Each structure stands twice: as structure tokens, then as C-alpha cells.
Amino acid sequence: MRILIVEDNVSLADELTADLKRAGYAVDWLADGRDAAYQGATEPYDLVVLDLGLPGKSGLDVLREWRAARVQHPVLILTARDHWAERIEGLKAGADDYLTKPFHPEELQLRIQALLRRAHGQVNQAQLSAAGLQLDEAQQQVIKNGESFQLTAAEFSLLRYLMLNAGKIISKTQLHDHLYDGESERDSNVIEVHINHLRAKLGKAAIETRRGQGYRLVEPNA
Template identity: 50%
Template sequence: MKLLLLEDDDLLAESMKDTLKEDGYVVDWAASIREAESFMSTESYVLTIIDLGLPDGSGLELLERWRKQGWQLPILILTARDTWEDKVVGLRGGADDYLTKPFHMSELMARIYALIRRRSGGVANILSVNGIELDEFSRRVSVNGGCWQELTSTEYRLLRYLMRHPDRVYSKLQLLDQLYSLEQDAADPNLVEVYISRLRRRLGKEYIQTRRGQGYLFVSH
């Protein structure tokens, strides 16, 4: 899943990106409102993290503008402003949650997970489709109640994306976009074939099907 991080503190942003990537997320980082709006115009995200104090404007005004434009994705405010009045203003402006600096990374991860789970209507950390169970906390997979298998970070991100969008065909480039952030060097689309092959060895060939000339899909039945 892909997140947008809008934070102008380079050191904090790098630390957050590393932690988020370790947990299986793909992160695009913007240090200004201009960059964030550019990302939002071309990319699709499951959640956005916004700092309020930015070099080219107010994160709160950006949040309110996005809500007026109809953006419905979860938005988490991250800021040093810690009074209850600031929190009320942020939440009324359209934020889904509010976390003040300094904070523990574990709390940030828990809040992100809760927001995504709430938006998807889920109540558990086990994603289950067609006999495949994916534990989104431990990044393990089980086939038809069998032993749990550990997944690499990339295997996990790819499988989670396919399982969250079953019966939809995705091209190599679309899947690659979910595996790597925009700032990374362009990856070879053939890497998708490599990871699809690895997942098939773990799950069985029947779960991830190939549509020749189109891409791949995870079958739900």
C-alpha cells in the first residue's frame, strides 16, 4: 500500500520512511505543499500524513482544500502543536486523526493501521481470500489452514495489494508502482515476474493467474 508523507523535517521524514517501509508500506515523500499536490494529482494513496507547519503554506489549509475537492482518503495530522484547541481545529478541518511531536514510531504505526482498517471496514489483522490468510501484523501467510510462512517485505506488499483487490487485472507497471516509491530508481518491470513466481511457489499456481498481454490477478474463488 502506498502512503504520502508531507513533512519538511528531513531527518524525521527519513526515519519515518524507513520505519514505514520496514512495515510493508511504499512511501512518497513531499517536503512542501507544492510537491504534495503534484503527487496527489498523479498518484493513488491509501493514506496521507500531513505536517501543519510547512515552508510554503499551512498544512491545515491544504487539508481543508483537499476535503472540499472531494478527497476521501484517511489523513493523519502530525505536528508540534499540542493544545486541545489545535486538535479540535485539525479534526474539524477534516483530519481523521491527530498525533503530536515528539511521538513513538510504534504509536504512529498503530494509528496508521487503525485508520486503514477503519476505512476498509475491517476488524482484524487477518486478510482472508479464497483459503489464503495473510497476517498483516506479522507478514506471514497460510494456505488452507496450513503452516504459517514468513514473507519478505516485497512479497508481502505485492500479495497484500493483490488480495485487497481480488479478481482485478493489474499490469506489471501498475504493480511495480505499488512496490517502489517515485523517488527510487526505476525498477525493471520483470521484477514483478520474479516475485509473482515466488508467491506461486508458496501458495500454489492457481491463486495468482496471468492474463497474457494484460497482467496478473488474484482469484477470489
């Protein structure tokens, strides 16, 4: 999953980027509201972590522009603890959740997980589940029929995206757009290698190849 962090505090942005990358997310970072307004509307982000006090253009104005342009990716706003009015205005403008500074990195990750599940129709699930699989995001492992399989970072990121989109055909272009940040080189052969590694762990039938279209995570015996 690809996340955009919009935060002008460099030390906080560096910390958030490192934490989220360890959690298997592709992360882009911007510090200016004007850049965020454009990039957030043109790149296929799965979620945005948005500070409201930004140079160039306020986070609130950025969010309003996105929603007016029908940009629907989930937005989690960051606010100072005593700025309750900002939180209210952010939610009115279309934010999906908020977190007050300072915060614990684990709380941010849990909120992000919940927002991503909600965005993909898994509203009432405490853990990502699809196609007979349960994903332990904290340990980066998958459980199938009671058996746990440890995943590499790349396998984990790929499987999480397929599970959030279970039943849908996902093209290689989509996988590149959502699994890599804007600075990473993208090699279509690498995706196929990781797909084959997942099949070795989960069974060949777990992930279907649609020639010329992409891949689909399928229900058992579907």
C-alpha cells in the same frame, strides 16, 4: 502500498521513512506544503502522513485543497500534543485520523494498517485477511490453512496490495504505481518474478493472470 510523508522536520521525516520502509511501504517525502498540495493530488498514494505546521502552505490548507478536489486517499495528521484545536480543525477538514507528537513508531504503523484496511472495506478486521489468507504484518509472513510462509520484503509488499484488493484485476501499471516510490526504477519483469514466487508458496491457483489485464487474487475454489 505507497505512502507520502509531508513533514518539515528532517530528522523525524528520516526516522519515519526508515521505519515505514522496513514495514514494507514505498515512501515519498516532501517538506513543503506547496509541493505536497500538487504531488498529493497527482500521484496515486494509498495514504498520506501529514504534518500541519509546514512552510509554503499549511497542512490544513493542503488537506482542504485535496478534499475540495475530491482526492480521497486516507490522511493521518501529525500535531503537537498541546494543539488540540488543530486536531479538531484537521478532522473537520477531512482527515481520517491523527497522532500527537511524540509518538511510538509502532502506534503509527498500527494506525496506518487500520486506515488502509478501512479504505479497502475491511473495517472490523484486526488482521488483514482475504482469499483464505491471513497476513501477519509484524512478522511479514502469510498464513494459509494453518501453515505459515515467510515472505521476502518484495513478496510481502506485493501480497499485501493484492490482499487489500482481493477479487479485483490489478494491472502491472497499478502495481508499479503503488509498490514503488517516485525514485525507484520500475521493471515489469520483476513483478512477474515475485508473482511466481508467491504462487510457489501459496499454490498456482492463488493468483490468476488475466492476459493483457493483470493479476487477481482469487478465493479458494472460486
